[in-house]
Structure formats: structure tokens, C-alpha cells
Amino acid sequence: xxxxxxxxxxxxxxxxxxxxxxxxxxxxxxxxxxxxxxxxxxxxxxxxxxxxxxxxxxxxxxxxxxxxxxxxxxxxxxxxxxxxxxxxxxxxxxxxxxxxxxxxxxxxxxxxxxxxxxxxxxxxxxxxxxxxxxxxxxxxxxxxxxxxxxxxxxxxxxxxxxxxxxxxxxxxxxxxxxxxxxxxxxxxxxxxxxxxxxxxxxxxxxxxxxxxxxxxxxxxxxxxxxxxxxxxxxxxxxxxxxxxxxxxxxxxxxxxxxxxxxxxxxxxxxxxxxxxxxxx
Amino acid sequence: xxxxxxxxxxxxxxxxxxxxxxxxxxxxxxxxxxxxxxxxxxxxxxxxxxxxxxxxxxxxxxxxxxxxxxxxxxxxxxxxxxxxxxxxxxxxxxxxxxxxxxxxxxxxxxxxxxxxxxxxxxxxxxxxxxxxxxxxxxxxxxxxxxxxxxxxxxxxxxxxxxxxxxxxxxxxxxxxxxxxxxxxxxxxxxxxxxxxxxxxxxxxxxxxxxxxxxxxxxxxxxxxxxxxxxxxxxxxxxxxxxxxxxxxxxxxxxxxxxxxxxxxxxxxxxxxxxxxxxxxxxxxxxxxxxxxxxxxxxxxxxxxxxxxxxxxxxxxxxxxxxxxxxxxxxxxxxxxxxxxxxxxxxxxxxxxxxxxxxxxxxxxxxxxxxxxxxxxxxx
Numbered sequence: 001x002x003x004x005x006x007x008x009x010x011x012x013x014x015x016x017x018x019x020x021x022x023x024x025x026x027x028x029x030x031x032x033x034x035x036x037x038x039x040x041x042x043x044x045x046x047x048x049x050x051x052x053x054x055x056x057x058x059x060x061x062x063x064x065x066x067x068x069x070x071x072x073x074x075x076x077x078x079x080x081x082x083x084x085x086x087x088x089x090x091x092x093x094x095x096x097x098x099x100x101x102x103x104x105x106x107x108x109x110x111x112x113x114x115x116x117x118x119x120x121x122x123x124x125x126x127x128x129x130x131x132x133x134x135x136x137x138x139x140x141x142x143x144x145x146x147x148x149x150x151x152x153x154x155x156x157x158x159x160x161x162x163x164x165x166x167x168x169x170x171x172x173x174x175x176x177x178x179x180x181x182x183x184x185x186x187x188x189x190x191x192x193x194x195x196x197x198x199x200x201x202x203x204x205x206x207x208x209x210x211x212x213x214x215x216x217x218x219x220x221x222x223x224x225x226x227x228x229x230x231x232x233x234x235x236x237x238x239x240x241x242x243x244x245x246x247x248x249x250x251x252x253x254x255x256x257x258x259x260x261x262x263x264x265x266x267x268x269x270x271x272x273x274x275x276x277x278x279x280x
Numbered sequence: 281x282x283x284x285x286x287x288x289x290x291x292x293x294x295x296x297x298x299x300x301x302x303x304x305x306x307x308x309x310x311x312x313x314x315x316x317x318x319x320x321x322x323x324x325x326x327x328x329x330x331x332x333x334x335x336x337x338x339x340x341x342x343x344x345x346x347x348x349x350x351x352x353x354x355x356x357x358x359x360x361x362x363x364x365x366x367x368x369x370x371x372x373x374x375x376x377x378x379x380x381x382x383x384x385x386x387x388x389x390x391x392x393x394x395x396x397x398x399x400x401x402x403x404x405x406x407x408x409x410x411x412x413x414x415x416x417x418x419x420x421x422x423x424x425x426x427x428x429x430x431x432x433x434x435x436x437x438x439x440x441x442x443x444x445x446x447x448x449x450x451x452x453x454x455x456x457x458x459x460x461x462x463x464x465x466x467x468x469x470x471x472x473x474x475x476x477x478x479x480x481x482x483x484x485x486x487x488x489x490x491x492x493x494x495x496x497x498x499x500x501x502x503x504x505x506x507x508x509x510x511x512x513x514x515x516x517x518x519x520x521x522x523x524x525x526x527x528x529x530x531x532x533x534x535x536x537x538x539x540x541x542x543x544x545x546x547x548x549x550x551x552x553x554x555x556x557x558x559x560x561x562x563x564x565x566x567x568x569x570x571x572x573x574x575x576x577x578x579x580x581x582x583x584x585x586x587x588x589x590x591x592x593x594x595x596x597x598x599x600x601x602x603x604x605x606x607x608x609x610x611x612x613x614x615x616x617x618x619x620x621x622x623x624x625x626x627x628x629x630x631x632x633x634x635x636x637x638x639x640x641x642x643x644x645x646x647x648x649x650x651x652x653x654x655x656x657x658x659x
Contacts, residue, residue, distance in 0.1 A: 014507075017518055047503040052347070055510075062507060063519060068500040070350055070508040071519075072343065073373050079307075079340040083347020083355070086331045087305060088501045091351070112336040266331060273326030 012036040012046065014066050021060060025211075025219025027178035027204030031125050032061050034181050035094070038188040049092045052081040054106060056098035057132045057206075058125040075105030078113050081120050082262075089263055092121070092192055099126040099140040103159055107139075114168035114197050116262040121191040121198045124161065127206035128245075135209040142245030146213045158243060161201050166238035166255050171196040173238055173255040177203035179227035180251070187253065196261040203230060203249055284463045290428045290454035291316035291358075294384055295324065296463050297432025298356055302471055303382070304330035305355035307344035309337055309363055312396040313455040314386035317358040338363040342370030342383065349379045350508055352474065352499030354436055358384035362393060364403060364410070371445050372411030375533060377508040378487070378495055380439035380446075380474065382432070387451040389641050398641035399452025401563060404618040407447045408592050414530050416537035418544055419447040419592040421563045425459045431589070433464075437472040438544065442536060443494055449591060451614075453564040453643055477504065485515040493536040537593060545598065546589035551577055552602040555584025557657055560599070560623055561612040562588055565643070569612050572646035572653065594622040603631060610634035610656050612649060614641070 013036075022028050039046065049067045053059040055074035062069030068091075072080045077095045085093040095102075102110055102124045113120060129147055130136040137150035140158045147154070166173045172191055176184040184202060191198035203226055205211065207219035216222035230251045233241075241250035286292070294317055298306075306321040308314075318334065325332045331348070335341030338359055345355035359367060364385045374381050385407065389400040403410075407419040418438050422428040428450060435446040475496045477484050486506045487495045498504035511519040512529050537544070548566075551573065552558060561569040566587040576583040586602045586609075588595050603609055609631060613619045620635050627633060634656040638644050 014518075047505065048501060050351070050500045063509070066505045068505055068507075070347070070377070070500075072346070072377075072508075072510050073369055076339060076343040076370070076373075079335065079343035080347035080350070082333075083305070083307070083344035083349075084351045084500055085347075086333070086344075087348040087351035087353040087355075088499075091501050108336050109340055112340070266326075270326045270329055273323075274329075276327075 009033075009036050009040060012039065012066055014064055017064065020064050022057060023208040025205065025207040026057070027127065027202070027206070027223070028058055028061065028125055030178040030181050031058070031123065031184070031202050031204065032065065034185040035123065035188055036065065038185050038192060042189055042192060044092065044192065048090060049094065050084050051094045051096060052077045052084065053096045054101040055132070056101045056130070057127075058096050058098040059101060061096040075101055076109070077101065078106060078109035078120065078122065082113060082118050085119055086263075086266070089119070093119070094121045094123065096123050096125070098131070099124060099128070099161075100130050100138050103161055104139045110165065111168040114165050114170040114199065117169060117171055117196045117259055118262045119195055119197070121188070122200070123188070124199070124201045125204045126161070126201055127204045127210055129206055129210040131206045131209050135213060144245065145210070160241060160243035162238045162241045162250070162254055165199045170199045170255060171257050171259050172198035174199070174253040175201040175203065175241070175249070175251050177226050177230040177251060178205060179223060179230060190256070195263070196259060284465070286461045286463065287458055288425065288461050289316070289456050289458045290422070290425050290450055291386070292320055293425045293428035293461050294358065294432050294448070294450065295320040296461065297429040298382070298436065299324060299328065300464065300466050300469065301354065301433040301436035302473070303354045303356050303436060304328060305345060305348040305353045306331070306357065307333040307335045307341040307355070308357045308359065309335050309341050311360045311363045313388055313452045314358045314360045314384065316455070317384060338366035339370065342367040343373070345381045346370060346374055346377070346379050349381050350500055352501070354440070356382040356384065358386065360386045360388045361390045361403060364406065368410040372413070372415070373510050374445035375411065375415045375417070376510055378443040378497060379508070380443055382435045382439055382446050382448055384448045384450060386455045387449060395641065397452055399614060399643065400641060401451060401565060401614040402616075402618060403449065404562070404591055404615070405621060407449060414534060416534045417447060417592050418442065418444060418537060418590065419449055420546070420589060421449040421591050422454065422589070423563050423566050423587065425454070425457065425461045428454060429461055429463065433469055433471070437470065440472045440474045441494070442540065443497060444537065449563065451563055452641070457564065474499070476502070481505065486517045487513065487515045489532065492540055493532055541593040542597070544590055545593055545595040547595040547598045548587040548589060549598070549602045550585040552584040552586065553605070554582055555606050556582040557608045557610060558584040558586050558603045558606045559610050559612060559653070560586045560619065562591060562619055565612060565614050565638070568644060568646055568649060572650050575646060576650070594626060596626040599623070599626050600628070603627065606631065608632045608634060608657060610636060610653060612636040612638065614638045614643070
């Protein structure tokens with residue numbers, strides 16, 4: 001009998017629940033792989049990492065990865081993750097979510113987590129559409145794109161998430177795409193080893209729905225478009241980044257600064273409160 | 281000794297009870313008449329090394345306490361009508377993932393914004409059925425400042441014991457009324473801590489159950505690599521789309537509370553042995569009703585009194601027993617009609633069920649209720 005040799009990253013997978021539900025050619029697997037490669041290369045203790053997600057295709061990531069994980073309500077991954085982090089500050093807590101989950105229904109939590117400089121890593125997979133529900137318009141859908149709920153075009157322009165999150169006070173903001181998995185992995189490694197709020201947007205392909213509805217015949221065609229439209233720029237302000245499907249979606253690292261984090265503030269509060277003694 | 285005795289209000293009693301029970305995480309959003317709970321927590325928790333967060337909204341608040349509980353902390357929130365409505369999806373998540381948390385709903389008038397600080401008893405059914413689909417819930421409703429303290433401890437104990445969210449009902453009367461509160465020390469009361477798994481991670485199943493159908497769920501960071509899923513899941517916590525998985529899942533979430541109902545239920549009854557008419561009321565309203573019943577007794581009327589303390593599971597057997605000699609029960613409540621429903625579905629058909637819905641947010645005097653009661657009894 002032939003000996004079965006497991007993939008070196010198999011230890012990070014819940015292999016007993018494969019196959020996964022993602023469509024062939026989907027970009028989410030690339031993001032999940034970049035994450036576990038980052039964990040592996042940093043030699044982090046997997047038992048001290050918790051991953052939290054909401055609802056959507058990207059929200060399924062914790063189901064397949066062997067970490068403590070929560071697959072919670074649509075839009076609410078960030079507050080659940082913050083609760084976990086504050087209760088056990090030694091854990092590295094990572095949120096995975098789609099653009100609908102993080103930017104639309106969960107948008108309020110995103111800006112407040114950024115404002116607080118909450119000690120979380122948020123990885124937002126942006127595929128321009130609601131995939132799991134079958135192809136509806138998202139707050140990231142390009143103005144020219146077709147979806148089942150924007151048959152005459154989206155009614156409004158999309159969010160540039162990089163600008164939103166940077167303006168809200170995030171101390172690490174980057175945008176990559178599935179066309180650059182190594183750069184993405186390096187960015188995740190930075191986020192995993194720093195304190196404060198880290199936001200990484202990943203432009204990703206949804207070939208089965210977004211691709212088919214918008215004239216991309218194969219996953220390759222869509223990934224090629226994502227590669228071509230993604231322009232890496234160094235040393236530019238997040239407010240100069242572009243989110244334009246026809247010309248440029250700016251990629252790169254736009255914010256990386258050290259500021260007191262939410263945990264720092266809470267510890268200061270605890271010190272101050274204790275200094276005042278036990279009076280009620 | 282005297283430092284353990286306060287003259288204070290129901291909102292503070294909830295805080296004192298929570299701290300004795302071991303709550304060290306609070307997240308909430310300001311709303312009247314619950315805000316004193318948040319204010320007191322923001323002052324007290326940091327002194328104990330605990331965490332207070334003012335969430336950006338009620339959705340954030342309930343989901344933060346769920347996250348904190350998944351990481352092993354005792355956590356709570358407090359709110360009132362509008363905020364409680366916003367929290368319903370989160371309550372369903374806590375039910376489904378079997379995450380112990382305590383939610384305090386200080387009931388106020390509605391519907392919608394209503395009048396911010398005025399008391400009401402209109403959320404009794406929402407406490408039971410507020411989140412979508414099928415589940416059983418435990419809900420407690422104290423009637424005094426002391427009982428608010430005691431039942432808050434009980435709420436945390438029940439949450440950990442049955443791995444479920446607990447709804448602690450209060451109202452605008454209890455929140456603001458002041459009376460003596462004796463703060464029991466942690467040594468005087470039973471404090472239940474969460475069970476930890478005692479098997480190796482390779483064979484551990486987070487949703488395997490004991491004889492009471494309660495799972496032993498590891499906390500994040502304990503080395504068990506568990507998944508807490510809002511999707512229908514099996515013993516491993518794994519999502520499965522199978523009819524038998526769904527059937528067992530919904531059965532066990534309901535049965536876990538139903539099977540243990542008699543251990544959970546609390547009630548209070550007075551003068552029921554020979555009572556011909558039994559008055560039923562809950563929360564501070566029941567004190568007014570009891571005062572009225574006592575006066576009627578002194579005049580020789582065979583009136584009795586019954587108060588559900590666990591509104592859910594409703595003390596059905598106990599109520600049936602309390603009215604065994606009665607031919608008339610009368611439900612008194614500060615609502616157009618909520619408490620009346622569990623009474624109607626509990627009692628046998630041959631008893632007359634009367635109803636006094638008090639529709640003013642100004643609490644009635646015993647005499648005012650007495651006048652309505654005499655009409656209701658004679659009719």
C-alpha cells in the first residue's frame with residue numbers, strides 16, 4: 001500500500017469536514033491559505049489564535065480551519081471578536097468577512113473598532129457581490145457591474161474601504177488581491193505581529209456569480225482582470241488610493257503606525273480605578 | 281456589617297448581584313430606565329480588573345458579551361424595550377451556540393419609543409418568543425430590590441448550569457424604587473462556575489451532553505480548537521445539512537430547558553389553601569396586588585395570591601395546584617395583556633379567568649386595584 005503523506009499545512013485544517021462549499025476558482029481559498037501560511041511561518045501557537053466570522057462565503061473560513069472559531073451572525077463578527085479579545089488578551093483574534101458582512105450590515109462595528117484601535121486583525125474579502133445569497137448588489141459593487149438586484153446598474157457609488165477605515169482611525173490598513181498571494185501573506189504576518197487595529201482588504205474573484213454575470217467566461221479571465229486593475233503603489237496616503245474598476249484599484253500598505261491600543265486604554269482605566277481605592 | 285447594607289434601587293441591586301456572581305464583563309448601550317446599571321458597572325468593574333465597554337449599539341453590546349463568554353468570562357448587558365428588540369438576534373445566537381450570558385431588560389412603556397422612563401410589563405412574551413424560530417428560554421422577574429440582587433446571582437448560576445442565555449426582567453418601578461438591600465458575600469451564596477472538559481482534545485466533542493442534556497463547552501484558548509457555529513450543528517459543533525441533525529438540534533435545545541423545568545421554576549403563593557379567587561401578578565405590581573389581597577382577607581374574603589418568579593419556564597404545575605379550590609383567577613398586569621396568555625394556556629377549562637390590564641404607567645394603589653377586582657369578581 002502506498003503511504004499517505006499529508007500536506008505540511010494539513011495540521012491547520014479540519015480535514016474531517018472537507019470538501020468545502022466554495023465554488024471552483026473562488027478566491028477565498030487563496031486567502032485562507034495565505035493566513036495559515038502566515039501562522040506557520042511565524043511559528044505561532046495555533047491554540048492561542050481565535051478566528052471569528054459572520055455570514056457569507058468568506059464567513060465559512062473558520063469551519064475549515066483548526067483554530068478556536070466562531071461563525072456568528074451576519075455583520076457581528078467584529079463585536080464577538082472584540083469580546084473574545086478583551087476576555088483573553090493573550091489570544092490573537094482574527095476576523096474574516098466578506099464585503100457585505102463587514103462593510104454593509106457590519107459597517108458600524110468596523111468604524112468603531114477602527115476608532116478604538118481595537119486589538120484585532122480584520123481580513124475583508126471583497127468579491128464585489130453577495131455570493132452566498134446568489135448575486136445581489138453590494139456596497140463594493142462597481143458602478144458599471146450587473147447583479148440580480150442591480151439589473152440597471154447599482155444605484156450608488158461603492159465604498160473605498162481603505163479610505164473609510166483609515167479615516168476612522170485604524171493603525172494598519174492594506175489592500176491586496178488574490179493575484180498577489182505572497183504579498184498578502186506578508187501583510188497578514190505584519191498584522192499578526194502588531195498591536196492595535198489591522199485591516200486588510202483582499203480583492204478576490206467570485207467567478208461563478210460575479211464573473212458569469214459580468215462577462216468573465218472563466219475564473220482565469222476574472223483573476224486576470226483583478227491582476228490588471230490592481231496597481232501597487234508605495235508611500236501614498238490612503239486618501240489618494242483609487243477604487244475604480246475601469247482604471248485602478250490601488251493596492252499596497254497605506255497606514256502602519258504605532259498608537260495606544262484599546263487594551264492600553266482599558267488597562268489605564270483599571271489602574272486609575274484601582275488607584276481610587278474600593279469606595280463605591 | 282452595615283457596609284453590606286445599602287438603601288438603594290433595583291438597578292444597583294442588579295449590579296451588586298452580578299459582581300458577587302462573578303460577572304467581570306459588561307457591554308451595553310445607554311437607554312432609560314436601565315442606564316444606572318451601565319453607569320455603576322463602568323465605575324465598579326475596572327476596580328475589580330473587569331471590562332466595561334459602551335458598545336456602539338445594542339447589536340455590538342450583546343455580541344461582545346457573547347464573545348467574552350465564549351472566551352470563558354461571565355458577562356452581561358442591560359437594556360430596555362427598543363434596545364431589547366435590537367438584541368433579539370443575539371439572544372438567538374446565544375441559545376444556538378449554548379453561550380451563557382445574562383440580559384437584563386428593564387421594561388418600559390411602548391410600543392416603539394413610548395415614554396422613556398415609565399414602567400410597563402409588556403415584554404413578557406418577547407422574553408419568551410423574541411428571537412426567531414424554536415427555543416426555550418429562562419426568564420426571572422424579581423419584585424423587590426433584595427430579590428433583584430438574589431435573582432441576578434441566580435441568573436448567572438442558571439446560565440452556567442444550563443449553558444444558555446438568561447433574561448432577567450425588571451421594570452421602571454423596580455429600577456428606581458429604593459429599599460434596603462443586604463449584599464450577601466460570595467461565601468453565603470452558591471456560585472456556579474462553568475464546567476471544563478476533562479477529556480483529551482482529540483476525542484472531545486463540545487456539544488456532547490450529560491444526563492440533563494447540558495454540554496460541557498471549552499473556552500477559547502483552552503487548547504480544544506472548538507467551533508461555535510450559528511448554523512445547525514452536530515455534537516462536534518460541525519454544520520450539517522441533514523434532516524435528522526436539524527431535528528435533534530432543535531429538540532435538544534428545547535428539551536434541555538423543558539426537562540429541567542421543575543428544577544428551575546420559582547414561584548410565590550399566599551392564602552391559596554382555601555382561596556376562591558386567586559390573583560396572579562408578577563414583579564413589583566405583585567406587591568400592590570398582595571397588599572390588596574391581604575386587606576380583603578382581613579375583611580373575610582377568601583382571596584389568594586400567586587406570583588410567577590420564573591416567568592419562563594412558567595410555573596404551570598404550581599399554578600394549577602394553587603388554584604385547586606378556586607373558581608376564579610384574576611390576572612393583574614401593567615400591560616394590555618401578556619401575563620394573561622401563559623395563565624390561559626396553563627389552567628383547566630372550568631375555571632373563570634378574569635383580567636385587569638392596568639393601562640396607566642402610574643402604578644395603581646391597592647384600593648384602585650380593589651375596585652376593579654370587585655367588578656371583575658362579581659361579573
